Amino acid sequence: MNLGPSESFSIPVPLSDRLSLELGEPDSTLRATTVRSGSAVVIRAGGEVDAANEHTWRGLLREASAVAVRPGPLIVDVTGLDFMGACAFAVLADEAERSRRRGVTLRLVSSNPGVARIVEACAFGHVLPVHPTTESALAAA
Numbered sequence: 790m791n792l793g794p795s796e797s798f799s800i801p802v803p804l805s806d807r808l809s810l811e812l813g814e815p816d817s818t819l820r821a822t823t824v825r826s827g828s829a830v831v832i833r834a835g836g837e838v839d840a841a842n843e844h845t846w847r848g849l850l851r852e853a854s855a856v857a858v859r860p861g862p863l864i865v866d867v868t869g870l871d872f873m874g875a876c877a878f879a880v881l882a883d884e885a886e887r888s889r890r891r892g893v894t895l896r897l898v899s900s901n902p903g904v905a906r907i908v909e910a911c912a913f914g915h916v917l918p919v920h921p922t923t924e925s926a927l928a929a930a
Contacts, residue, residue: 799824799826800824800825800826801822801823801824802823802824802825802830802852802853802856804823804849804852805848805852807848808845808848808849808852811842811845811848812845812849817836817842817845818836818837818839818841818842819834819835819836819837819838819842819845819846819849820834820835820836820869821833821834821835821849823849823852823853823856825856825857828857828858828859828860828861828893829857829861829862829863829864829927830853830854830856830857830861830862830863830864831864831866831923832849832850832853832863832864832865832866833866833868833869834849834865834866834867834869834870835869835870835871836869836870836871837870837871837872837873837874838870838872838873838874838876838877838880839872839874839876839877840874840876843874843876843877843880846876846877846880847880847883847884850865850880850881850884851884851887854884854887854888854891854893854895857888857893858891858893859891859892859893860892860893860894861888861892861893861894861895862893862894862895862896862926862927862929863884863888863893863894863895863896864895864896864898864923864926864927865881865895865896865897865898866898866899866923866926867897867898867899867904868898868899868900868901873904873907875911878907878908878911878913878917879911881895881897881913881917882911882913882916882917885913885916885917886916889916894918895916895917896918896920896926896929897917897918897919897920897926898919898920898921898922898923898925898926899919899921900921900922904919905919
């Protein structure tokens with residue numbers, strides 16, 4: 790997954806052995822890279838998130854969130870996802886609340902307008918701000 794203009798995010802975030810194995814399984818439908826720079830952490834996800842891998846998605850968000858420190862943010866770029874089940878949004882909202890209590894803002898990145906519509910329809914707009922690019926998510930106040 791190309792980091793594009795955010796190349797300054799070059800420090801990989803080590804994930805637990807269990808999570809690395811789950812993401813690396815040949816039949817895994819979820820792929821992810823997680824990198825950091827200072828207090829910010831960026832997850833770039835690809836593939837699919839559904840009920841079958843919800844536990845892996847939750848683990849990924851929790852481990853990456855633990856690395857992000859105040860003031861953060863934790864950026865979750867879902868542009869590479871082909872499918873996000875309702876469970877994926879619920880897990881994002883849960884982690885956004887957990888992160889907020891630690892002083893870290895979770896920001897969602899997607900160029901797909903359908904993602905923003907789902908966030909609003911699920912009433913998660915107050916905890917899941919959606920940005921079109923990683924750069925705009927990083928620049929948000």
